[in-house]
Amino acid sequence: MESFVLVVGMFGFTGKEWVYVGNQIVLDMNMTKLECEKVAESWTTFIENKFYKFVIECFSKGNVI
Secondary structure (H helix, E strand, O other): OEEEEEEEEEEEEOOOOEEEEEEEEEEEEEEOHHHHHHHHHHOOOOOOOOOEEEEEEEEEEEEOO
């Protein structure tokens, strides 16, 4: 069964494009894709700084026994 984890990454705006700034946190809990997507959708973000943003995504860990 394929397992997924939730990853929150931080991006900065250079004035031209959004770039990954090297900070991320992983919720290291094995979930199905649907479970992970539900958790990601349940997060609320308030963006008050036009130069930084958080991106919430689900990434596959592959098959976990």
